[in-house]
Amino acid sequence: MKKEKLLEVEQLNIKFTTSIGDVNVSDDINFTLNKGETFCIVGESGCGKSVVALSLTRLLPENAVINGLVKFEGHPISGLDEKAFAKIRGQKIATIFEQPMSCINPVMRIGDQIAETYRANFNCSKKEAKLQAIKKLEEVKMPVNRYNAYPHELSGGMQQRVMIAIALACNPQLLIADEPTTSLDVTVQYQILELLQELKEKYHMTILMITHDMGVVHDMADRIGVMYAGNMMEISEREDFFKKPLHPYAVELLNVVKDPCHYTIPGAVPNLMETFTGCPFEPRCNKKTALCKTNKPESVVMGERIVRCLNVVPN
Amino acid sequence: MDNHLKTGLVLILVLAAIVFAGPLIAPYDPFEVDMSVRLQGISLAHTMGTDQLGRDLFSRLIYATGTSVKISLVVVAASMTIGFIFGSVAAFLGGAVDEFLMRIIDVFMAFPTKIFTIAIAGVLGASAFNITLALIFTSWASYARMVRGCVLTAKQLPFIDASVALGANRHYTIVKHVLPSVFQPLSTFAFQRIAHTMMAIVGLSFIGLGVQPPTPELGAMINESKNFMTTAPHLFIFPGLLISYVVFSFNILDDSLRDYWDPRIKSELVL
């Protein structure tokens, strides 16, 4: 069965211009999202994973320079003007963040906020919107009697649920989840992830999940993209990835997560202000060769997988 | 050091020169009356013209700025000291002492400052000394409240705990951690208040409750000039400009110092 593509990202380059120089946070990134799958982008902090996700909905600050082609359902959306794009952002692509309070209005009752989002996108009566909002609250397993609560009266997990309800108010096809459970307790994280999984199946949604937690990736992902210093190092299916990661960085990352008391990756993530002549992971890599310092690896397609490393050769 | 701070420092240095080296630069005695040259415009002999009594305006302005700035510095320094003592005692001792001191401060804060100052100056009689007293009396409470707030916040900072865990005693944490974190907001606040106090002094002198003629003072000079507004506009334009200059330079300095002292603001945000 050929998988239907929902989102295609080609040659995505993002840099921030600052007074002390340019910061390259995304370097020729390519990936596609198939309909109905969960794609996880995983990487250490500062690797640019959130920036890539935010760029898809144009939520980046003004000093970001974005180049590349983004196609949604086969139509390029990277060239659309703001007005046309706002429609897609509202109705087709929704985003949830790590800090729910950053996108919930603190002085508005949560039910009204969900209803408002619904009204803004579907132009219906107030009564209808309220009914829809109640339905959404039930869907995210919030007690309906919290309709009139203010955000600060809710716990972190509940706030996260409200944000999901707002994001789902107009049945988006793509949900971008930027570290949705990072600041939550394990028990709450588990419940939120379960909820996302359930909603995904119910609405045939596609989820693009940004996280640094391998445990979350292991449970949620269908396919995985590993980012390092603005580069997409490897894209693999879940089973392949956890059975046999290809890129040396992915290998080491999994080792560290499996046994943090005995493995470590020496060194630190590079400063994104430098330009790399070779592979950005070269200084920390234990499989490096002389070529790695001078030649920048290109993405190599190996069946279903894509790897960006000079030493991984398709057999 | 950024340009903002440099500008502020240059402006303040010029002002300091006017205030403290003024008598050396001033070409004439500011009290010397010469009716033959009264109400003259700008000329070579009198750079900024003369007033209704023929006194050299330039020399008078130099002395006048000195008077206003010195009074405001004294007021701010004195209220800051009193406020600092009150505020830190309240915050460090806490409990009933804190409660008691804060209620006193509340009483002082409840007075309408301007009216109260006018009343004191009116009762004690208008003079430079009385107006200084009146201003200190009405302004120390806001310093005290500010210091108390800062100390209470600083006391709870996690790095205080960390240094206690390393064996630091109360004295050490107060001197090394709490007071430095109070010092910075306090001095920023004080710089702000200099400009503010300056305006109060000028205003009070303008309505005749502050520094008395013939002592040169910016507000008093504008007051004297009001009868000659149409015939000799330089008499109020120059003092007016000077007031703006002083207030402006203190505000610039206050703003840039705040940025300079906080190492976190200094470093550039990349993303």
Place this chain on the structure above:
Amino acid sequence: MSCLIEAKHLSKVFKDKESTVFKRKEIIAVDDVSLTINRGESVGIVGESGCGKSMLGKMLVGLTIPTKGSVNYEGREISKLPYSEIKKLRPRLQPIFQDADSTLNPKFTVKKLLEEPFVINDISKSEANQRIDELLSYVNLGKELYGRYPHEISGGQRQRLGLARALSLKPDFIVADEPAASLDSSVQAQILQLLNQMKANHGLGLVYVSHNLRIVSMMTEKVNVMYLGSFVETGDTKDVFENPCHPYTKMLIGSVLTIDGDKRKMGKTKVFGEPPDPKNRATGCAFHPRCDCCTAICKAEKPILKSLGEGNRQVACHHA
């Protein structure tokens, strides 16, 4: 094995902000907790946020005075010692904080921060410098950082700086409160290995406070599971993780997502409810509103820690 720290019936009660003169409201952060830590042993304390585990950690190093109960260091009760003794004792008991950033004075440079422990304890400059050199190589920090401020170095470096400060006075006992929670996995691994190395080299006692059960299971020998201020299950880490007895422990362990094994874990354990609010404590067993084997006795009576089987396993549950 000698007993290093012994905590007996520790409780910490706060006055609620909402309490008035007429009606005193209290928040019980820690409720009658006892534990011992031996030299060279690492003990984990796990629980959800707000369960009082950080407060317990602070009481163990003497940073917070318990409302009831006592902490004994080598047989001496800390809160009863005269100040001069406490000052001598302080360096022996060190906390490592979760948020290294806020425990470093932002106006101090790295050099000043490293020197602070020696300045506080009147240690001569030459000795201090020598010790700092050792520490820097130990935690793998370079001298080029000396002139920088805490916000100018990376999160991992800050955490290592915090470690270096805690280690500078050669402590016997360390309470590490989520020392690696906000760090990337590779940096986290560096910190954990440092802690293990410290424990192995100096034979110090380590209390590891965390909500990350996976790391606790790897780092510690004994573990205490905490719920709303009390221990609900204690025992050897291996036993507890292999065979959890308390329903809460089961839930906690079940909700940890790991990358071991091929299968997804989601949907296998029943996890529900929110971390409890100490202000609205349930009657009887505090966990009963979230427990799926709750019966009448759970709602009425608070279970106490009871020994279970052999060894040092203890569980506070009516149905264990």
